[in-house]
Amino acid sequence: MTVCVTAQKDKYTLAAAPLTQLTSKPKMFKKLLKKALKYIDGHIGCVYVDREFFNVPYISVLEEFHLPYLMPAKKNKKIKRIIKETKNFPAVMPYTMRRYKKTVEFTLVLVKDKKGKVRAFATTLLVDVSQADNLFDLYGNRWSIETSYSMLGEVRTKTASVTYAVRWFLVLFGLLLRNGYYLFKRLP
Numbered sequence: 001m002t003v004c005v006t007a008q009k010d011k012y013t014l015a016a017a018p019l020t021q022l023t024s025k026p027k028m029f030k031k032l033l034k035k036a037l038k039y040i041d042g043h044i045g046c047v048y049v050d051r052e053f054f055n056v057p058y059i060s061v062l063e064e065f066h067l068p069y070l071m072p073a074k075k076n077k078k079i080k081r082i083i084k085e086t087k088n089f090p091a092v093m094p095y096t097m098r099r100y101k102k103t104v105e106f107t108l109v110l111v112k113d114k115k116g117k118v119r120a121f122a123t124t125l126l127v128d129v130s131q132a133d134n135l136f137d138l139y140g141n142r143w144s145i146e147t148s149y150s151m152l153g154e155v156r157t158k159t160a161s162v163t164y165a166v167r168w169f170l171v172l173f174g175l176l177l178r179n180g181y182y183l184f185k186r187l188p
Contacts, residue, residue, distance in 0.1 A: 001028055002175070003036040010182040013175045014039045018168050026057035033065060046070055046125060048139060054122055056099035062124075063104060070139055073108060073120035083118050086110055090132030095122065109135055 002016040014036040017028050037044070047062060047069040054074045062069045073079055082093075095108035109121040111132045121135050161167060 001025070001032060003032045005036070005040060010186070012179050012182060016172060016175060018164075026061055029053075029058060030061045030064070033061065033067070037065065044068075046138065056097055056102050056104050059097070059104040059106065059122070060102060068124050069106075070121060070123045070125060070135065072139070073122045075120060079108070079120050082108070083110060083120065086118075089118060090129055092127050092129050092132060111135060 001019055002013050004011050004013050015032040017032055019025065019028065033047075044067060047067045049058070049069065049071045051072040051074050053059070053071055059069075075083070090109065090111040092107060092109050094105065096103060096105050106122050106124050107127055109123060109127050109132050111119055111121070113119050113136065119136075121139070123135070125138075127135065
């Protein structure tokens with residue numbers, strides 16, 4: 001799991017941690033966010049995460065840090081029903097998600113993409129219906145980070161080692177090289 005920041009057109013990895021079957025992903029997410037927030041003195045525009053984070057434990061972590069976020073919403077039964085019942089798009093509405101006794105609230109935004117398919121976003125950003133289409137552009141910041149991971153494949157050494165420590169070291173070394181590339185690219 002990694003936490004990255006975009007600064008202009010560059011993407012920097014601020015924190016990384018390996019995950020195993022025994023790792024509590026929400027706890028690791030919290031730990032990495034905490035570390036990343038120290039590096040950037042708590043200044044953050046928006047957290048962009050993928051739909052894997054669309055659940056109460058992860059959203060609770062974001063709420064705990066009072067971080068604005070934007071993520072695609074998983075089309076569960078409730079959201080599919082809302083989409084089916086919605087007449088006009090884009091649509092912006094409050095949404096409550098529960099898991100056991102824990103509740104999170106956010107704004108659910110339904111927008112049609114260029115192909116006419118309805119996409120659902122979960123966010124704490126202030127979104128007006130007239131601005132809802134802009135969420136695709138905002139979420140593009142997340143895709144730029146994802147694309148930068150393909151660059152990681154270019155610089156990372158390939159290995160046949162089955163030793164976990166060796167493989168993890170090579171991942172971290174690749175992240176370090178990528179961060180260095182962006183830093184040195186900015187020099188005059």
